[in-house]
Amino acid sequence: MIGKLNHVAIVVPDLTTAATLYSDILGGSVSVPTPLPEHGVTTIFIELPNTKIELLEPLGDTSPIAKFLDNNPSGGMHHLCYEVEDILAARDKLIASGSRVLGDGNPKNGAHGKPVLFLHPKDFCGTLIELEQI
Ligand code: CO
Numbered sequence: 001m002i003g004k005l006n007h008v009a010i011v012v013p014d015l016t017t018a019a020t021l022y023s024d025i026l027g028g029s030v031s032v033p034t035p036l037p038e039h040g041v042t043t044i045f046i047e048l049p050n051t052k053i054e055l056l057e058p059l060g061d062t063s064p065i066a067k068f069l070d071n072n073p074s075g076g077m078h079h080l081c082y083e084v085e086d087i088l089a090a091r092d093k094l095i096a097s098g099s100r101v102l103g104d105g106n107p108k109n110g111a112h113g114k115p116v117l118f119l120h121p122k123d124f125c126g127t128l129i130e131l132e133q134i
Pocket of ligand 1: 007031054079081130
């Protein structure tokens with residue numbers, strides 16, 4: 001069911017500092033910041049030859065990553081995003097197998113304007129998983 005690793009997401013306390021680190025120190029190809037109010041985050045993507053890194057900074061007072069940053073003040077690895085061909089079929093199969101889909105279970109448009117869902121980390125080895133329909 002899962003395909004390519006689309007991205008690894010890292011929550012950071014300061015997007016500008018993190019973007020400079022990835023561009024100037026690590027020599028990565030860094031995008032401009034994109035606010036995603038529906039997700040309560042601002043994102044920057046770093047394009048790598050085989051995948052992407054997503055840098056996430058909280059946006060707004062009710063950001064879902066605010067608590068993560070409270071617990072990890074210097075930032076940390078937040079989720080892995082796997083590509084799927086049919087997100088609704090994937091969701092139904094996961095629910096049938098007893099896995100928990102976060103939120104109301106309906107895909108939202110993600111950072112690439114494509115439908116995404118998140119799966120409960122306790123069901124997947126302690127790792128928050130995002131599925132993105134390609
Ligand atoms: Co993501």
